[in-house]
Amino acid sequence: MNFLNIAFLTLTLVLSCSSESSGSNDTPIDLNLEITLVGANSNNPNGDGSGKIQVSASAQNAVRYAFRFDGEDLVESASGTIEHTFTKNGVNSYSIVAWAYSETGEFINKTVTVDVYRSDEEFATLVFSDEFEYEGSPDTQKWHHQVIPPNNGSWHNNELQHYTDRPENSFASNGTLKIHAIKEEYTASGSTKAYTSARLNSKYAFTYGRVEVRAKLPGSAGTWPAIWTLGANVNETGNYFGDQYGSVGWPLCGEIDIMEQTGWDKNSIISHFHWGDLNTQEYKDTGGETAVSNASTEFHIYSLEWDASSMKAYVDDTLVFELPNSSDKPYNHAHYLLLNIAMGGNLGGEVPANFTQDTFEIDYVRIYQ
Template sequence: MKTVMIMNALALLILLACKSPDVTAPTSSTTVPGTRKLIWADEFEKAGLPDSTKWGYEVGGNGWGNNELQYYTARRPENARIENGKLIIEARKEAYQGKNYTSARLLTQGKTNWTYGRIEAMAKLPKGVGTWPAVWMLGKNSSTTGWPRCGEIDIMEHVGFDEGVVHGTVHTEAYNHSKKTEKGMAVSIQNVTTDFHLYAIEWTTDQINFFVDDQKYYSVQKSDLGNTEAQWPFDQSFFLILNVAVGGNWGGQKGVDETIWPQRMEVDYVRVYQ
């Protein structure tokens, strides 16, 4: 009897040993991109104005801290609409509220924000000198702490006078463009104004990686910037912004071509994974 019991015990141990790799496999597989969970998206399938449950508007023509020339409007289809399964953000040359250009700036502030994850937008960019489209994020506390203390993540910025050069950047209280200490990198991409490209970040507790068409071109590390809130404010929730500016300190460095308007950024989808 003892011999049988020992043999059964050994068989059980062998069986458990054989199964142990399957127990740990799901843990290791969570690092594989295919296992990400889609937690928020807008596929822009319903024609008309942008989904008000997902997007709000920033409105005004105060220059937005960059001496921009446009007036951002709200719920005006000439500037923001869903058309043929795409979000259209259109900058137009027209007199409006004391400005000579109109456009739109959509944001998820007050509706949805995220801490960490992969945030991506499939977009085609406007063309011409004076255009300045962006897909970017600000810290949820921006209304109370202000910029740059809240932190900024520029998933994609493009200025028309330098067509095909896409920028990924972060700004913090310690590192920002006002001090000329911002952290970022540019990458050259073909056909940004005629083809759709996928602009994305992958944001974790200790780094933010920047991608175009799933090719990583830049990584900013918490260990390099520092652990204080002034250096790394990216441990809080951020909201998403989509806009097309006209002119400004950067977009207007080489003037504004008044013959190109209207110009549009088209967005096929925006998706957030965690």
């Protein structure tokens, strides 16, 4: 299910009426229009991309109504309520004319203008985003720092870092988020590590949608950056929304690696899937990779398109890997997003002795449904 309730934004438009009647006592008066942009909310003030609006007209002494949408044919409505779909893509301004008629044919009318968003794209509604247009620590309403290792003071995969919530390791500035890996001795959870970094978990879980992360990757050998998801039901210390415990372990929760990069090959990126078969509990994984020669010097868009039939991982417009979805995979329930740099470990490899620090820079995170 979607953890964000999509609201309906209602605009009540009360304008001066223009009357073209004989002025009898039957003349309708006080024509009011209420226009609802379907799916509108604070992120999508012009609607959810369907182009649909709902119109309700009311007036004293009126027994029927008629509407004209942006110069199209007149449409009558006895009740004064009607739904209309605009088909032009993008955000466009449209005029709506409403007439209210009395039993004897006297009428008044009113014209209003609305801005409506229409998109033919499958994923048109922005349900979660962070543009990082602020200074300092990541927005605590959107992100949780996972700092408690689940494995006796250490992280999985033989990683060499401690994750912290310090501003030295993650902060927003000049319109981007920086996740900063540093060579330094740091003690936490009863163990001392030679490196620190940050691991951010979104305080938002979603089922299906399009994830877009525009990012520039660290270029140093030994760094292992990742943009990925875990099932929100994962039983792991300090997971999404804070120190919660889910109902299943890894890999039964499912993992989607939208982007990860090894510590020894900075000219390509990997998209990979890990899961436990829901029938047999057997561990399975598969994925692919593609060349990205300038991932450390230029921003690229790393994205996932996920629905009930498939999951497709992209870098810019290049499909990296597609995995068919099915009922035996844990990809039909909510996942949450993670951003991090690990040091060393299974995909980080050897960290050079002269490593001092490097940065994973994220321009924005957007999730559409």
